[in-house]
Amino acid sequence: MSIPRATARLQLHKEFTFDDAAGVVDYYAALGISHLYLSPILTARPGSMHGYDIVDPTHINPELGGEPALRRLVQKLRGARMGLIVDIVPNHMGVGGADNPWWLHVLEWGRHSRYARWFDIDWNSPDPMLRGKILLPFLGDQYAQTLRSGDLRLHFDAESGQLYLGYFAHRFPLAPWTYGLVLRHGGTAIHAATAGFSEIDPNGDDACQRHDQRCAILRNIARSSDGMTAIAQALHAFAPDAQGGVSRLHRLLERQNYRLTWWRNAAEEINWRRFFEVSDLAGIRVELNDVFDATHALILRLYEEGLIDGVRIDHVDGLADPIAYCRKLRAALSALSAKRPADAPDTHPYIVVEKILAHGETLRTDWAIDGTTGYDFMEQVGALLHDDSGATPLGKLWAELTGDNDNFAAHVANARRQLLRENFVGEFAALTRAVHAVAGTELDTRDISQAAIARVLTELLVAFPVYRTYWSEDGRDDTDRDVIERALNEARRNLASQDLSLLDTLIMLFDTANIDADASADAPELRRLAVRRFEQLTPPLAAKSVEDTVFYRYGRLLSRNEVGADPEYFSASIADFHAFNLEHAAHFPQTMLATATHDHKRGEDVRARLAVLSEVTDEWEEAVRRWKRLHTDLRVRLPTEDETVELIAPALDAEIMLYQMIFGAWPPDLRTDDTDGLQQYADRLAAWQQKALREAKQYSSWAMPNDDYEQACRRFLMALFDRDRSSAFLDEMVEWVQRTAVASTANSLTQTLLRLTSPGVPDLYQGTEFWDFSLVDPDNRRPVDYAARCKLLAEAADMRDLLDTSQRADAQHRQAGGQPGMQPKEQLKQPLIRTALALRSQTPGLFTQGEYIPLRAEGPLADHVIAFLRRDQGHTVLTAALRHTLLLVDDNLSLRQDGNNDDNVSAGTLLLPGHLPPLTDLLTGKRIAADNGRIDIAALFCMLPIVLATAES
Incomplete structure (x- = not known):
């Protein structure tokens, strides 16, 4: 089938190519995966480790092996009865370097280029120095210094006969009509032979042809030694060591279709749409038919030929009209279904979108898509694992130690103001x-x-509650009108009284349906442009303010600081989770379900371990306060520009977040006497720490790194991992990992089982079938040890066997004097995944269109049990899992037979809807008995904190 049963996300790059992916097909097939799900496969910048900086969408990336290697991979997949989903990037292209032919053509011909309208460029900038030009903020130093340094030099391409400016990896072609300004310095003969360059009319139909003819003459001249000498003489006239060379080069640059500038000027002066604030990724206007056709021709061909079965749309909210785009892509792919080869599924092209949904926001049902890439599920299941009672004490601890009394929403508002003031100045000015x-x-x-x-727009943008609205020719729908009204109400609280009336007027200016009869003729088009500018600014502003700023400033509990999540909402109830799943079952039964991605801030098992802290807040508070006192002497006071103010490194917010990360990501097999292991872990944390400090934009940033502060923070971190200085801290951290190991393992198994059985398509991020204690990228994109995974899979041990093995190894380790619980843990997730995916394979209809029936528990543990049935055509499956298990589960991962069960007090019962045949747990083999529609909770979880049971027919 074209609809995946389960996907495995792989990150491709030059070190892991199509052929490498083909090498793991058999493993994923044996695990139960139906489709590989690949990072972008089109030609990206050389050396790209992620593929999102596409420079040529008309070819398969040669660094991955090109189309021949892709075909080999697909042949391998088809042999294993598997399919292929690929990530596509319709919003932007890579424009740094010298590899994007469309962008280079625009630089060469300016607004006369056939591709000029393909990129979202404002050719009519109010800045006279940018009128008719593109700002290129690619210089590593100020413009004058760059010209004088000689790093920017004129070059001649003997193969094409073209002149260009080279700057490290960048290539800036000269406008054809300016060649004469250069070549006249090569002597009379060469100037006369190439005089036709100055006569090229960029508006002429034959301009490109005439330019090619002139370049051919130049190529011929260059074939002789005298000709090459003359060309070299002409180029040298613009070198910094030539008399008047710098001034001459500047005058030449002033005649080009672009203006080169220092990279730090990008935020304030940019006159083209970027991807977020990345100045070497340019937005493309895929809403134009010719742009859509050119950028999708290869993807459509791959689908028609049966090489791919669906797509994941990157950053869909960056597009001018996401709804129209998704519908258009659906129509284009569906029209090709009948042409696909017989061995390729042809029923339904699978389409999911990368879409961040705000708390309470639901995915629109009219987009002609199958769902999202799973951030919404990751948020919901993550919140489910957090104990709501931990929110207040953890928030109090954060506020008292850091002096930060703002809630998360206040932090977001402050970050948005800062970003509008510093990072999105150009985009905001354009709006x-x-x-x-x-x-x-x-x-x-x-x-x-x-x-x-500007004043009113600022408050509206700061208050905007979702990523964006979706204007169409029919105006805004009820959902968008509600969003706008919420934003208006919040903005009114922060506006001066004289601006309140303007706020309502401003919204009317975005209305494309009600235009005054006396308005100028260009009013409709200007309003559409204003709406587009607004709707394409709110998504990057939302993403950068939350994911890439406040997530690194606000640290009540970092497991809630995850892509797609809102830390303001600390936890979710079981009823919330069921409501979420029922919504999916009704509207998006094929949506992706993820708990780890290439973009996550911390691995799924890091979050699962950190969530346990919400159950033990008193002890954690005591430990953090003790560590703060213990490490006072390790902190450094740094001078600032204001002599009356000192900066403490690390600041207390950074210090508290660091303690959480050390605990959360501690490798399960890392002992405190393993010097090399401690150093490797410290180095990984140091990379995370530097990124966190810069993303927070408080004491350092990517634009203005504070090396003194960063180095002081690194020294602090390294001191914590120095056994001679911090043995007590390290030993205590290990004790914390040991103490929470069982509960965090239970959390990991719970979120894995829920992902595998909830309505939707479970996605497995590469390698996370083993414990995933990764940090933010690039740490979460490290090579995967497939040999170890293949070995364990081949052994086909069930979870109980692995646990028994782990228990014996732990006992032997303790007898040898080792630290309990710190030996390598058995990989329990892989057999769980294998078992659940085998069930999905045997009963596919059960999980694609089967009923989702929430179950209710009664008794003392009622709020700890998440359970539901999936039912279809006589097949019934029970999923049950525990949450908040720190005091519930013993070292064997079994529900304790003491505590709640003292004095014969029942743990409670799970209520079933009517009569069910006897159930068998696929994970342990045990029979589950129901008595009058009730299952005893203690018996249900007597072996594991999770149950996956089928009803016997």
Whole structure:
């Protein structure tokens, strides 16, 4: 089938190619995966480790092996009866370097290029130095210094006959009509032979042809030694060591279609849409038919030929019209279904979107897609594992130690203001100008100043509650109108009284349906542009403010700081989880379900371990306060520009988050006497720490790194891992890992089982069938040890066998004087995944269209039991799992037979809907008895904290 049963996400790059992926097909097939799900496969910048910086969407990336290797992979997949999903990037292209032919053509021909309208460039900038030009913020130093350094030099390409400016990996072609300004310095003969360059009219239909003819003449001249000498002489005239060379080079640059500038000017002066704030990723206008056709031709061909079965759409909210795009792509793929080869599924092209949903927001049902890539599930199941009673004490601890009394929403608002002020200045200015232009089209609004519009827009953007709205030619729907009203109400709280009326007027200027009859003729088009500018600014502003800023500032509990999550909502109830799953079952039964991705901030098992802290807040508070006192002498006071203010490194917020990360990501097999292991772990944490400090944008940043502060923080971290200085701390951290090991393992198994059996398609991020204690990228993209995974899979041990093995090894380790619980843990997730995916394979209808029936528990443990049935055509499966298990589960991962069960007090019962045949747990083989529609909870979880049981027919 084209709809996946289960996917495995693989990150491709030059060190892990199509052929490498083919080498693990048999493993994933044996595990039960139906489709590989690949990172972008089109040609990206050389050396790209992720593939999202595509420079040529018309070819398969040669670093991955090109199309021949892709075909070999697909042949291997088809032989294993598996399919292929690929990640596509319709929003942007890589434009740094010298590898994007479309972008280079725009640089060469400017607004006359056939591709000029393909990129979202403002050719009519109010800045006179940018009018008709593209800003290129790629210089590593200020413009004048760069010219004088000689790093920017003129070059001649003997193969193409073209002149260009080279700057490290960058290539900036010269406008054809400026060649003469260079070549005249090569002597009379060469200048005369190439004089036709200055006569090229960029508006002429034959401009490119005439330029090619001139370049051919130049190539011929270069074939002789005299000709090459003359060309070299012409180029040298613009070198910094030539008399007047710098001034000459500057005058030449002033005639180009671009303006080179220092990279730090990008935020304030950029005049084209970027991907977020990344200045070497340019937005493309895929809403234009010719752009769509050119950028999707290869993907459509791959689908028609049966090489791929569906797509994952990256950053769908960055597009001008996501709904129209998804519908168009669905129609294009569906039209090709009948042409696919007989051995390729042809029923339904699978389409999912990378979409972040705010708390309480649901995915629109009219997009013609199968769902999201699973961030929403990752958020819901993550919140489910957190004990709500931990929110207040952990928040109090954070506030008292850091002095930070703001809630998460306040942090987001502050971050958005900072980003609008520092990082998205150019994008915000473009939006403000667009709205000001709309105001000028009508009599009643023409006196509104651009400054006033900026003030009001700022508050509206700061208050915006979701990633974006979705305007169409029919206006806004009820959902979007509600979003706008919520944003207006919040913005009113922060506006001065004189601007309140302007806020309502401003919203009217975004209305494309109600335009005054006396408005100027260009009013409709100007309003559409203003709406597009607004809707393409809110997503990057939301993402950068939350995921890439506040997640590194606010650290009440870092397991809630995850992509797609809102830490303001600390936990979810079991009823919330069931409601979420019922929504999926009704509207998106094929949506992806993820608990780990290439973009996660910390591995799924790191989050599972950190969640346990919500159950033991008093002891954690005591430990953190003790560590803070213990390490006072390790902190450093750094001078600042204000002599009356000192900066402590690390600041207390960074220190508290560091303790959480050390605990959360501690490798299960790392002992405190393993010097090399401690150093390797410290180095990984140091890389995370540097990224965290820069993303937070408080004491350091990517734009302005504070090396003194970063190095002081690194020394602090390394001191914590120095046995001679911090043995007590390390021993105590190990004790924390040991103490929470069983509960964190239970959390990991619970979230894995729920992902495998909830409505949707479970996605397995590469390698996470073993414990995933990874940090943020690139740590979460390290090579996967497939040999170890294949070996364990071949042994086909069940979970109980692995636990018994682990128990015996632990006992032997203790007898030898080792630390309990610190030996390598058995990999319990893989057999769980194998078992559940085998069940999905045997009863596919059960999980694609089967009923989802929430179950309710009664008794003391009622709030600890998540359970539901999946039922279809006589097949019934019970999923049951425990949460908040720190005091419930023993070292054998079994429900304790003391505590709640003292004095014969029952743990409670699970209520079943009507009569069910006897159940068999697939994970342990035990029979599960129901008495009058009730299952005893103590008996249900007597062997594991999870149950996956089938009803006997």
